[in-house]
Amino acid sequence: xxxxxxxxxxxxxxxxxxxxxxxxxxxxxxxxxxxxxxxxxxxxxxxxxxxxxxxxxxxxxxxxx
Amino acid sequence: xxxxxxxxxxxxxxxxxxxxxxxxxxxxxxxxxxxxxxxxxxxxxxxxxxxxxxxxxxxxxxxxxxxxxxxxxxxxxxxxxxxxxxxxxxxxxxxxxxxxxxxxxxxxxxxxxxxxxxxxxxxxxxxxxxxxxxxxxxxxxxxxxxxxxxxxxxxxxxxxxxxxxxxxxxxxxxxxxxxxxxxxxxxxxxxxxxxxxxxxxxxxxxxxxxxxxxxxxxxxxxxxxxxxxxxxxxxxxxxxxxxxxxxxxxxxxxx
Numbered sequence: 597x598x599x600x601x602x603x604x605x606x607x608x609x610x611x612x613x614x615x616x617x618x619x620x621x622x623x624x625x626x627x628x629x630x631x632x633x634x635x636x637x638x639x640x641x642x643x644x645x646x647x648x649x650x651x652x653x654x655x656x657x658x659x660x661x
Numbered sequence: 662x663x664x665x666x667x668x669x670x671x672x673x674x675x676x677x678x679x680x681x682x683x684x685x686x687x688x689x690x691x692x693x694x695x696x697x698x699x700x701x702x703x704x705x706x707x708x709x710x711x712x713x714x715x716x717x718x719x720x721x722x723x724x725x726x727x728x729x730x731x732x733x734x735x736x737x738x739x740x741x742x743x744x745x746x747x748x749x750x751x752x753x754x755x756x757x758x759x760x761x762x763x764x765x766x767x768x769x770x771x772x773x774x775x776x777x778x779x780x781x782x783x784x785x786x787x788x789x790x791x792x793x794x795x796x797x798x799x800x801x802x803x804x805x806x807x808x809x810x811x812x813x814x815x816x817x818x819x820x821x822x823x824x825x826x827x828x829x830x831x832x833x834x835x836x837x838x839x840x841x842x843x844x845x846x847x848x849x850x851x852x853x854x855x856x857x858x859x860x861x862x863x864x865x866x867x868x869x870x871x872x873x874x875x876x877x878x879x880x881x882x883x884x885x886x887x888x889x890x891x892x893x894x895x896x897x898x899x900x901x902x903x904x905x906x907x908x909x910x911x912x913x914x915x916x
Contacts, residue, residue, distance in 0.1 A: 601707045622708055622710060626708070626717060626749065627749065628705075628746070635744055635745060635748055638750065657746075657751075658716060659680075659681040659684065659703065660682040660702055660865075661731075661816070661843075661863075
């Protein structure tokens with residue numbers, strides 16, 4: 597199980613971060629990510645492999661002042 | 662010579678920073694264009710999945726994006742948000758908001774200065790939102806801020822320049838651009854801030870809650886330009902007592 601923005605997801609263990617993001621419908625151009633509290637550079641999305649218990653934050657820009 | 666101001670190494674001619682909160686994505690492009698804004702603020706939040714429109718597609722090309730750290734209650738959280746915002750890949754600008762007072766949304770100057778120091782060292786163009794306190798403003802300068810952003814009134818209130826006298830002190834004493842942020846509710850208030858010598862004005866709620874968002878964006882643009890021109894011109898003096906005729910005091914028809 598991998599936690600993404602507080603929600604649990606199954607089936608991405610052993611997959612790359614890029615595969616998870618694509619699988620869940622995130623567009624890499626718009627987002628930034630933190631894996632277990634550490635920022636992941638975009639050029640590492642294809643090489644970072646996820647494991648059981650990982651916690652991921654995926655953020656993007658919204659309107660704000 | 663062009664009248665510009667600088668934030669870090671970046672030069673701007675527009676002195677109107679537009680917020681993008683609280684109105685629809687469809688209106689943002691026209692609002693930015695009518696405002697003539699070269700800087701637009703954004704917030705960073707957890708991304709939603711699926712085919713959701715992203716604000717980046719609605720902001721005209723060439724506009725500098727200024728993410729804020731809204732949601733941060735202390736320096737540590739602001740630094741985390743700033744680093745994440747930079748990773749999206751839209752530049753190095755960051756507006757620091759460190760707010761732990763949830764009723765009046767007043768910024769914590771001490772935490773803001775701490776975040777400013779950390780982020781300036783990491784190469785961010787740091788724009789700290791702050792309560793207009795001269796000592797704290799000097800701390801921001803020493804911490805490496807690119808400007809300071811004192812509040813006119815609490816966020817989202819449209820109450821105008823409630824802190825006017827203290828912003829004047831900052832303008833007088835701080836060498837960096839002083840950008841009045843928060844509370845500005847009407848073009849006349851933005852104009853007054855510019856007449857006082859503010860380098861720029863930031864507004865969001867005033868536009869977002871206006872009857873006609875696009876028209877109000879334009880009204881602010883003209884008010885800010887008028888105020889800036891008046892500041893450069895040097896406003897006329899005030900007579901404390903009496904009066905001074907504007908027309909000649911000789912050559913009356915009855916003479």
